[in-house]
Amino acid sequence: MDIEPGKLLSQIDSPDDLKKIDQSDLVQVCEDLREYIIDHVSVFGGHFGASLGVVELTVALHYVFNTPHDQIVWDVGHQAYGHKILTGRKKDFKTNRLYKGLSGFPKRSESEYDAFGVGHSSTSISAALGMAFASEHLKSDKQHIAVIGDGAMTGGMAFEAMNHAGDSNKDMIIILNDNCMSIDPNVGALKDYLTDITTSHTYNRFRDDVWKILGKVSKFGPNAQEIVGNIETSLKSFLLKQSNLFESLKLRYFGPVDGHDVNHLVHVLNDLKGIKGPKILHCVTVKGKGYHQAEQNQTKWHAPGKFDKITGEIHKKIDEDPKPPKYQDVFGLTIVELAKADDKIMGVTPAMPSGSSLNLMMAEMPDRAFDVGIAEQHAVTFSAGMATQGLTPFCNIYSTFMQRAYDQVVHDVCIQKLPVVFCLDRAGLVGADGPTHHGAYDIAYMRCLPHMVVSAPMDEIELRNLMYTASRYKEGPFTIRYPRGNGVIVDWKVPMELLEVGKGRVIKEGNDLAILTIGHIGNYGIEATQRLEKEGASIAHYDMRFVKPLDEAMLHEVFTRFNKVITVEDGCLSGGFGSAILEFMIDHQYTSQVTRLGIPDRVVEHGSQEELHKECQYDADAIYQTAIRMMELNNVAI
Numbered sequence: 001m002d003i004e005p006g007k008l009l010s011q012i013d014s015p016d017d018l019k020k021i022d023q024s025d026l027v028q029v030c031e032d033l034r035e036y037i038i039d040h041v042s043v044f045g046g047h048f049g050a051s052l053g054v055v056e057l058t059v060a061l062h063y064v065f066n067t068p069h070d071q072i073v074w075d076v077g078h079q080a081y082g083h084k085i086l087t088g089r090k091k092d093f094k095t096n097r098l099y100k101g102l103s104g105f106p107k108r109s110e111s112e113y114d115a116f117g118v119g120h121s122s123t124s125i126s127a128a129l130g131m132a133f134a135s136e137h138l139k140s141d142k143q144h145i146a147v148i149g150d151g152a153m154t155g156g157m158a159f160e161a162m163n164h165a166g167d168s169n170k171d172m173i174i175i176l177n178d179n180c181m182s183i184d185p186n187v188g189a190l191k192d193y194l195t196d197i198t199t200s201h202t203y204n205r206f207r208d209d210v211w212k213i214l215g216k217v218s219k220f221g222p223n224a225q226e227i228v229g230n231i232e233t234s235l236k237s238f239l240l241k242q243s244n245l246f247e248s249l250k251l252r253y254f255g256p257v258d259g260h261d262v263n264h265l266v267h268v269l270n271d272l273k274g275i276k277g278p279k280i281l282h283c284v285t286v287k288g289k290g291y292h293q294a295e296q297n298q299t300k301w302h303a304p305g306k307f308d309k310i311t312g313e314i315h316k317k318i319d320e321d322p323k324p325p326k327y328q329d330v331f332g333l334t335i336v337e338l339a340k341a342d343d344k345i346m347g348v349t350p351a352m353p354s355g356s357s358l359n360l361m362m363a364e365m366p367d368r369a370f371d372v373g374i375a376e377q378h379a380v381t382f383s384a385g386m387a388t389q390g391l392t393p394f395c396n397i398y399s400t401f402m403q404r405a406y407d408q409v410v411h412d413v414c415i416q417k418l419p420v421v422f423c424l425d426r427a428g429l430v431g432a433d434g435p436t437h438h439g440a441y442d443i444a445y446m447r448c449l450p451h452m453v454v455s456a457p458m459d460e461i462e463l464r465n466l467m468y469t470a471s472r473y474k475e476g477p478f479t480i481r482y483p484r485g486n487g488v489i490v491d492w493k494v495p496m497e498l499l500e501v502g503k504g505r506v507i508k509e510g511n512d513l514a515i516l517t518i519g520h521i522g523n524y525g526i527e528a529t530q531r532l533e534k535e536g537a538s539i540a541h542y543d544m545r546f547v548k549p550l551d552e553a554m555l556h557e558v559f560t561r562f563n564k565v566i567t568v569e570d571g572c573l574s575g576g577f578g579s580a581i582l583e584f585m586i587d588h589q590y591t592s593q594v595t596r597l598g599i600p601d602r603v604v605e606h607g608s609q610e611e612l613h614k615e616c617q618y619d620a621d622a623i624y625q626t627a628i629r630m631m632e633l634n635n636v637a638i
Contacts, residue, residue: 003039005090006032014088015062026063026262030055034290037081042309046097046104049288049301051081053179053259054147057283058082060265061145064273070143071115071131075124075152077105078302079177087113097432099607105436119436120401121374122155124148125174129161132170143173143273150178151351154373165278166250173272174251174280177259179287246280255282260289299354322490327482328425330460330492332357334467335394336364345471346386348372348395350379356396356425376401380408380420387418392471395420399427399439399481406445413477414449420477421470427456427481428521428570429599429613434606440599442481443518444575447548451476453501454548456519460492462545468496483520483570485609502549510540513627514562518544518577521570521618528623537631547577550584559590564630568618569598595626
């Protein structure tokens with residue numbers, strides 16, 4: 001299905017084409033671009049509100065700056081759809097986030113206009129500053145612009161970068177896209193600070209006059225520039241007591257400005273181009289701008305999936321049969337259940353309360369569940385602090401984001417042997433978000449840590465049991481990993497059982513070959529085993545439950561009985577579950593033939609989870625084919 005762009009947007013295939021448009025027509029360009037995004041996301045799905053909120057800013061940036069020579073670094077990437085459309089990817093935009101199609105995020109290998117690949121937050125200022133240093137060293141006249149949302153600004157890395165940028169005095173522009181939202185509403189003192197700035201009527205009365213003076217500075221020479229700079233600083237400090245947050249970091253602060261006035265943005269950005277040193281432009285925007293429902297419910301419309309553009313009805317698959325719940329919802333409902341029975345249980349998440357379903361506990365027990373902002377490192381050490389006082393924190397972080405807090409896991413939790421429960425949501429291949437969001441590495445990086453328990457449930461009931469077991473485990477940290485999406489059991493609300501740590505379970509007995517699985521991916525093992533049984537094979541299937549500690553008694557049984565073994569994991573093969581099984585086999589001098597199935601040692605791009613499992617060859621069919629090859633059953637067609 002092809003969606004036709006508006007009259008002006010149809011003339012634009014590059015920023016050079018955009019520059020041919022008369023500035024008086026930029027408002028219409030923005031309308032065309034916004035409609036094009038709405039039309040595509042409603043039909044094909046994807047992220048929504050963030051890109052609508054920066055349409056005018058995107059148009060102004062490409063209109064003013066000489067991209068790709070001048071380099072724009074987008075933070076996170078949810079806001080970059082308009083950027084992709086204006087930079088030669090308009091015709092292919094219908095493939096956005098689809099298998100073998102455009103990435104949902106800026107990606108250097110996809111376009112020369114994507115100056116830096118992103119997916120995780122708070123990286124833009126550091127990257128743009130590094131580019132600015134390089135340009136000075138190479139005597140280049142490139143401009144470097146970092147576009148960062150106010151949610152991403154809560155990440156510590158952004159503050160580290162601003163501290164360095166101010167001290168370096170390098171030429172760069174930081175654009176703060178302030179819409180009071182990341183995915184969920186922002187939290188913390190920075191949110192209140194920005195609100196103070198944008199609502200200060202006294203400050204805003206003087207803002208435009210100060211801006212006009214600054215815009216003329218270059219005509220009066222360096223002395224006048226210094227005088228006006230002093231006036232600006234004094235005025236801001238007098239009118240708004242807290243206005244020195246950015247300027248205390250030696251960043252020239254400009255704004256706030258209306259992020260939806262494209263012509264004023266063009267004027268402002270043209271002026272900023274000529275002002276030396278590190279600068280921050282504060283743009284106030286509305287997430288979901290131009291689509292009423294998205295403006296009214298910004299969390300729901302962050303990535304709504306396909307919807308009816310006219311009515312705003314989000315399309316849901318109609319299933320007559322009851323559907324198993326999402327793992328995240330099982331977590332959210334179970335932690336509330338556990339917390340009601342144990343007043344020492346606390347919940348922590350870094351800015352993903354709805355994505356992790358911790359919002360259920362936050363609504364029911366607001367004094368015991370905490371959104372700490374986009375600050376994974378803080379979330380881990382904050383949890384460690386609570387654990388020292390006898391509490392049992394459940395720290396829920398997406399697997400890919402836990403990578404950002406690894407030192408804290410080692411230094412603040414494992415070394416001190418603190419009983420923090422890490423619930424790693426979105427473990428394994430996550431689908432359309434692609435390589436920046438795949439939870440591929442947590443088994444490998446967690447199992448090598450002293451005192452750490454590493455587990456994964458095969459279904460919803462097992463997740464509940466593991467959460468209950470972890471809440472009672474006081475010997476050290478406990479990791480539970482589970483995937484994005486739905487489980488397999490409809491009637492999952494059964495009484496919880498205390499599991500023996502390091503004890504697996506036998507799913508099926510057999511004699512010819514053993515399949516060892518960890519986590520939800522084990523359901524592929526069941527499917528493959530059923531197919532193999534129809535071919536006359538006798539297959540044993542073991543759900544190991546724990547990668548650390550391993551069920552050694554079970555493994556001794558496996559390697560004593562079977563000379564052909566398959567391991568299956570939704571995680572990296574390098575250092576993962578299969579590696580742990582091989583280490584056990586070698587350490588105990590067994591000589592079975594073992595084939596490991598899992599995520600290969602390469603970057604896996606985006607697509608549906610099923611498409612990626614098939615590509616990486618650890619879906620049910622791959623398990624079946626591997627078993628056939630290993631058993632050399634000639635009577636089975638391969």
